[in-house]
Amino acid sequence: MRTIRFLALSAAAVATAAALSSAAAPTAAAPATPAHQWCKGGAVISGNVSRPGCASAASLAKLAQKKTVTVTFSSSAGNQTHTFSGPLLLDVITAAKPRFPSTVKNVQLRYAVLATGSDDYQATVAWGEFDPKFAGKQILVATKQDGVALAMPRLVVPGDTAGGRYVSDVVSLRLGRPFL
Numbered sequence: 773m774r775t776i777r778f779l780a781l782s783a784a785a786v787a788t789a790a791a792l793s794s795a796a797a798p799t800a801a802a803p804a805t806p807a808h809q810w811c812k813g814g815a816v817i818s819g820n821v822s823r824p825g826c827a828s829a830a831s832l833a834k835l836a837q838k839k840t841v842t843v844t845f846s847s848s849a850g851n852q853t854h855t856f857s858g859p860l861l862l863d864v865i866t867a868a869k870p871r872f873p874s875t876v877k878n879v880q881l882r883y884a885v886l887a888t889g890s891d892d893y894q895a896t897v898a899w900g901e902f903d904p905k906f907a908g909k910q911i912l913v914a915t916k917q918d919g920v921a922l923a924m925p926r927l928v929v930p931g932d933t934a935g936g937r938y939v940s941d942v943v944s945l946r947l948g949r950p951f952l
């Protein structure tokens with residue numbers, strides 16, 4: 773029922789994804805080929821997954837769509853209220869088949885997803901925040917904001933007071949283990 777088609781990645785795409793997400797310092801040089809030029813309208817899924825690739829706007833649209841969520845967050849422009857819709861981050865990541873070592877108790881709780889915007893703005897959400905067995909937040913990879921299709925997806929983190937994790941123009945979602 774859950775169908776998402778991941779396009780094969782070119783070597784350049786893989787290199788770009790690695791450059792985007794492995795940035796040790798926030799000041800890392802921008803990748804030669806901006807990810808959004810080769811994953812149009814979608815985000816690159818990478819990290820601890822068996823099926824990394826481009827979750828295009830079309831493939832995001834094929835995932836089960838969470839009903840709209842209406843949220844309010846504070847920003848430098850004051851409080852903002854928006855209605856977002858799109859698939860759950862859980863479904864987007866699950867479609868890419870997370871790989872967790874099996875022998876460790878609740879191993880998924882060691883993992884997080886790093887969302888990167890086209891401007892290299894980054895924020896993480898921990899696995900336990902969007903796993904229904906734990907906090908179960910309806911974290912979205914939104915494809916629509918206030919009824920208007922977004923050119924690039926936006927991370928939506930209901931419950932956040934400030935807008936900092938509402939990462940716009942998401943070019944990369946990387947599943948990883950922050951502390952090794």
Ligand SMILES: Nc1nc2c(c(=O)[nH]1)N[C@H]1C(S)=C(S)[C@@H](COP(=O)(O)O)O[C@H]1N2
Nearest residue numbers: 846847848889890893935936938939940941
């Ligand atoms: N890509 C990207 N997303 C971002 C930011 C950013 O600088 N770059 N700023 C964040 C912050 S701090 C806030 S408060 C909100 C502001 O939302 P707005 O840009 O829709 O006003 O976006 C968030 N998402």
Ligand SMILES: [Mo]
Nearest residue numbers: 847848935936
């Ligand atoms: Mo902000």
